[in-house]
Amino acid sequence: MTGKILVTGASGHLGARILHHLLESHGVAAAGLVAGSRDPAKLGELAGKGVETRRIDFDDPASLTDGFSGIDLLLIVSTDALDAQGTRLRQQLAAVEAARQAGVGRIFYTSMPGADDSLITFAPDHLGTEQAIKASGLAYTIFRNGWYMENLFMALPAALAHGQWYSSAGQGRLAHIARDDIARAIAGGLASPPAENITYTLTGDTARTTDEIAALVRAATGKPLEVVHVDDAHLAKGMEAAGVPAPYIPTFVSFDANTREGKIAMVTDDARTLSGATLTSLADFLKANTAALAG
Numbered sequence: 001m002t003g004k005i006l007v008t009g010a011s012g013h014l015g016a017r018i019l020h021h022l023l024e025s026h027g028v029a030a031a032g033l034v035a036g037s038r039d040p041a042k043l044g045e046l047a048g049k050g051v052e053t054r055r056i057d058f059d060d061p062a063s064l065t066d067g068f069s070g071i072d073l074l075l076i077v078s079t080d081a082l083d084a085q086g087t088r089l090r091q092q093l094a095a096v097e098a099a100r101q102a103g104v105g106r107i108f109y110t111s112m113p114g115a116d117d118s119l120i121t122f123a124p125d126h127l128g129t130e131q132a133i134k135a136s137g138l139a140y141t142i143f144r145n146g147w148y149m150e151n152l153f154m155a156l157p158a159a160l161a162h163g164q165w166y167s168s169a170g171q172g173r174l175a176h177i178a179r180d181d182i183a184r185a186i187a188g189g190l191a192s193p194p195a196e197n198i199t200y201t202l203t204g205d206t207a208r209t210t211d212e213i214a215a216l217v218r219a220a221t222g223k224p225l226e227v228v229h230v231d232d233a234h235l236a237k238g239m240e241a242a243g244v245p246a247p248y249i250p251t252f253v254s255f256d257a258n259t260r261e262g263k264i265a266m267v268t269d270d271a272r273t274l275s276g277a278t279l280t281s282l283a284d285f286l287k288a289n290t291a292a293l294a295g
């Protein structure tokens, strides 16, 4: 490795754990790392370990010109802007263009599985960013991050409270992966980049139906949980009745539709290979989080 590694979004859940694993699991020296955030004041712990911190805000071009200067390997962590106005794509395209102008040695990006063939409403943000990276002429590594096990905390507490989990995913399968396993894998990919351009898909090791996941939840919590299979329209109505904000409902319903249509059923060995560690099983994750699942 010739120069510094910059991780954007370093105060977020994923960015923070990627930096942790660069230091602790993959033996990268703090002096070779830069942590970027809109608010570097949140990066005190990393600064204390000797990691340089910089202010990076994809909405502020000046922060990108300064922030990407002297960087060899740049990880763009996708942002959390999920409004329907194309905000996230605009932010990420600004980051890719600034990386091109700064002449970074390689660009890395956190995308989603099947970004080019997905029913999920925000897939175009990821596909557009992947396309811009490929068009930039820079060397690249794309990490298509599978669904976090932590996403289950969105639906399961309410479902367990009522003993019923409404789903329109049918018999579609999904191989959840712990967020920390994704972080460790990405850190491995940053610490030892390949010579060629590459796209990884980081999934868990077993793709399960919602019924199979519910069985694991029952075993972990000892609580009753029945999957109620409905269609997309019913699911949307139920979310509306439960008070889910209207702008988010199409996105949440598209998760289930995408699973039902088999578009996120893939299982790869990429995460285990890159991280060099055994992945957390869904059963163990659920057992370790029974309190959070209880809501």
Ligand SMILES: NC(=O)c1ccc[n+]([C@@H]2O[C@H](COP(=O)([O-])OP(=O)(O)OC[C@H]3O[C@@H](n4cnc5c(N)ncnc54)[C@H](OP(=O)(O)O)[C@@H]3O)[C@@H](O)[C@H]2O)c1
Pocket: 008, 009, 010, 011, 012, 013, 014, 015, 036, 037, 038, 039, 056, 057, 058, 059, 077, 078, 079, 080, 081, 091, 110, 145, 146, 147, 148, 151, 179
């Ligand atoms: N695969 C999955 O299941 C899944 C689930 C949820 C999210 N995601 C995606 O993966 C990303 C990381 O996940 P996470 O769990 O770490 O989410 P998170 O904790 O919500 O982090 C959001 C990230 O977005 C960054 N960000 C927001 N606005 C930005 C801007 N204007 N410029 C630069 N960075 C900005 C934040 O960085 P700072 O605050 O440090 O600037 C932060 O790292 C998310 O942002 C989202 O794109 C994937």
